[in-house]
Amino acid sequence: MSKPAAPATNPLLNPPELPHGAPPLDQIRTEHFLPAFRAAMAEAKQQIADIKNNRAKPTFENTVEALELSGQNLSRISAVFDNFSGGNSSQELRAIETEISVEGVKHSNDIWMDADLFARVKAVYDDRASLKLSPEQKVLLNETYKGFVRSGALLDDGKKAELRAADEKLAELGTTFRNNTLNATASYQKTVDNEDELKGLPERVKAMYKHNAVEAGQPDKWIIKLSPPPIDISEYAENRALREEIYKARCDIAFGGPYDNRQVVLDMVAQRQKKAELLGYGDFASFVLSERMAKDSKTVLDFLEKNRSVYQPAAEEFLQKVQDYAQKTDGLAEVKPWDLSYYARKLKEETFQVNLEDVRPYFDLERVLDGLRKHAEKLFNIELTETKGKYPVYNGDIKVYEVTDKKTGEMIGLFYADYYARPGEKRNGAWMSTFRNRGLSDTGENEFSIVTNTCNFAKPTPGHPTLLSLDEVRTVFHEFGHGLHALLANGDYRSLTGTNVKWDFVELPSQLQENWAKQKDVLDTFAKHPVTGEPLPPALIKKIHEMDNFDAGYMGLRQTFFGLLDMKWHTIDPKTIKSVEDLEDGVIKQSWLFPREAGTQSTAFGHLFGGGYAAGYYSYKWAEALEADVFSKFEAKGLYDRDTADRLRATIYSRGGTEDPEKIFEDMMGRKLDATALFRREGLLPPANDDAPQKPKAPHIHRKFGS
Numbered sequence: 001m002s003k004p005a006a007p008a009t010n011p012l013l014n015p016p017e018l019p020h021g022a023p024p025l026d027q028i029r030t031e032h033f034l035p036a037f038r039a040a041m042a043e044a045k046q047q048i049a050d051i052k053n054n055r056a057k058p059t060f061e062n063t064v065e066a067l068e069l070s071g072q073n074l075s076r077i078s079a080v081f082d083n084f085s086g087g088n089s090s091q092e093l094r095a096i097e098t099e100i101s102v103e104g105v106k107h108s109n110d111i112w113m114d115a116d117l118f119a120r121v122k123a124v125y126d127d128r129a130s131l132k133l134s135p136e137q138k139v140l141l142n143e144t145y146k147g148f149v150r151s152g153a154l155l156d157d158g159k160k161a162e163l164r165a166a167d168e169k170l171a172e173l174g175t176t177f178r179n180n181t182l183n184a185t186a187s188y189q190k191t192v193d194n195e196d197e198l199k200g201l202p203e204r205v206k207a208m209y210k211h212n213a214v215e216a217g218q219p220d221k222w223i224i225k226l227s228p229p230p231i232d233i234s235e236y237a238e239n240r241a242l243r244e245e246i247y248k249a250r251c252d253i254a255f256g257g258p259y260d261n262r263q264v265v266l267d268m269v270a271q272r273q274k275k276a277e278l279l280g281y282g283d284f285a286s287f288v289l290s291e292r293m294a295k296d297s298k299t300v301l302d303f304l305e306k307n308r309s310v311y312q313p314a315a316e317e318f319l320q321k322v323q324d325y326a327q328k329t330d331g332l333a334e335v336k337p338w339d340l341s342y343y344a345r346k347l348k349e350e351t352f353q354v355n356l357e358d359v360r361p362y363f364d365l366e367r368v369l370d371g372l373r374k375h376a377e378k379l380f381n382i383e384l385t386e387t388k389g390k391y392p393v394y395n396g397d398i399k400v401y402e403v404t405d406k407k408t409g410e411m412i413g414l415f416y417a418d419y420y421a422r423p424g425e426k427r428n429g430a431w432m433s434t435f436r437n438r439g440l441s442d443t444g445e446n447e448f449s450i451v452t453n454t455c456n457f458a459k460p461t462p463g464h465p466t467l468l469s470l471d472e473v474r475t476v477f478h479e480f481g482h483g484l485h486a487l488l489a490n491g492d493y494r495s496l497t498g499t500n501v502k503w504d505f506v507e508l509p510s511q512l513q514e515n516w517a518k519q520k521d522v523l524d525t526f527a528k529h530p531v532t533g534e535p536l537p538p539a540l541i542k543k544i545h546e547m548d549n550f551d552a553g554y555m556g557l558r559q560t561f562f563g564l565l566d567m568k569w570h571t572i573d574p575k576t577i578k579s580v581e582d583l584e585d586g587v588i589k590q591s592w593l594f595p596r597e598a599g600t601q602s603t604a605f606g607h608l609f610g611g612g613y614a615a616g617y618y619s620y621k622w623a624e625a626l627e628a629d630v631f632s633k634f635e636a637k638g639l640y641d642r643d644t645a646d647r648l649r650a651t652i653y654s655r656g657g658t659e660d661p662e663k664i665f666e667d668m669m670g671r672k673l674d675a676t677a678l679f680r681r682e683g684l685l686p687p688a689n690d691d692a693p694q695k696p697k698a699p700h701i702h703r704k705f706g707s
Helices: 030-052 060-069 072-087 091-112 115-126 135-150 157-187 203-215 231-236 240-251 262-278 284-289 297-330 337-352 356-362 365-380 470-487 508-518 538-546 552-571 580-591 619-637 642-653 661-669 677-681
Strands: 189-192 222-225 382-387 399-405 411-420 431-436 449-457
Touching (some): 030 115, 115 135, 203 231, 231 240, 240 337, 262 284, 262 580, 297 337, 365 382, 365 470, 365 642, 411 470, 470 642, 508 538, 508 642, 619 642, 619 661, 619 677
Parallel strands (some): 411 449
Antiparallel strands (some): 382 399
16 A cells, blocks of 8 residues: 555645535545545544633534534545545555544544533533524534434443444444445356357347456456346346346355355344443334434334235235246246246236337437436526536546526536446445535535435447436436435535435435436437437337336335335344344245345345445335325426426425425425325325326336435
């Protein structure tokens, strides 16, 4: 590793003058991070000491707001590091990740567990009834006080020490989990000698595997990797043995071998339980859910059980249809997990008389992005302008857009778009992140957000542009929905703006955007034939809509299973867990269609063990119920009805965590949630008016918000 960079030459500590405080991504190297972290931490500690040692009476301004505005350099550097570790990682970077993570947790605990600092915050909190605070200031005061309490401020010194140890161990384990997953994913490849083994795969897929082989110096072969995920093999490969091998390889990520996450998962669950008990909760789910819309485990489990009762019969009926089709067409006696996508795709195409590969050419990634831009501009009255060379990036594939408000001309954000897979550098999946959240700087300027979207689509190869599936198109819209949540944010305090909301609300703005991705008015802006330039034919759009609810029961049960698995991990006594496999098998038996045939979901379940969704994965379905209801308003009023769109921006997309999410939702809708809207959309409950024909609705895929 290179020597630590001197502060004067460290672009993290002395960033060059770039427009709007954009990060100097092209200049940052691994050796810059540790010195920058430590210098910024020292600065933040001094700022905290100044607040704590202030002899003036504690006030909102000199204590609570001062805390909010402290440590901004550290936050800036941390955001850059998080984006590098997710999208531009390396063995060198991963080697320092645990050290940085643990030091960051220690620093946070030094703040949250400081008795003198908490005494000042508590003095302001206790006097809150007499203070003349704005609604946002009241929320910040309340959240700051709760943050101290939930971080152990009320514990005695002995329990504080135990909580510190648990937090530091969790930081270490989380880093290990992420790195094991990334390394295990990158370490797998299958070399194919005979093209016949790839029979059934579209030419675009075989071209990608050929490109992998050429890059590896084996031009007469084909190489399959796990990044981007080889979903096409599951759906198109006639070679059943290949489907099985790739299915099991994906299930076996970080399960056994040199990057085994099984003990990491068990250790994390134990430490989370310990943390919950120290803070006075029976289990980790109770601790987490006390600060969610759902409030408690019973509410979540009742919600998931309601979903299971609706989805499981529909999923079992769907599986039987696929089984009957496989038996009829290929004499297959039993559909295995690696068969389901293959035969389901064929059955769907036969049922609706459409070839899904015929749709792909209409979804060139560049055209999709242009359509997404036009959609967002029309819905929210904004403008996205691509820049070239103005803002540095760490990879040439990344594009940067300036986002402005059409009505005022005001600049409201920067958007970094990073869509191509980079095995070994970028973790799998799709997510949104930020380099900076909307809010006041330490000099009093209200700065706009700097936002990223990251995906893992196959990079174009000669003669083969990046053509997306319908699900991948919705992924692009989904992640930009998260991005819009940050870009359209209003508010003064970074900890309350944008996606800083209760986590069972955070997927509402993202999942909502998926609804527009298959509307004809939107498709006409980007779904063009690559040769003729003609739009996607209306007859094909009609067939796409007819297919919407083809597997709604199966997909709904899948998400419900993940939610139940999450809740099982975080409500059970860790001492009773025999193994990762045993716990997962128990949940499978109660709520899934197939027994486990290979590794586990849990050992590579980054949402739970490498991100922020622990005891919160149910929020995908929870938020889906919310967004189904919201989109019904656009269906009634018009896809781009100005009044409805302006209200959407002014409520759900702009307020962040500055207000209670139930109030934000009700301000948007003018009423409380209609909880049946989602099931009706999926065709699993009759329409609200039994005499009215049910309109076709778009199903939803689920992508992570970020880890």
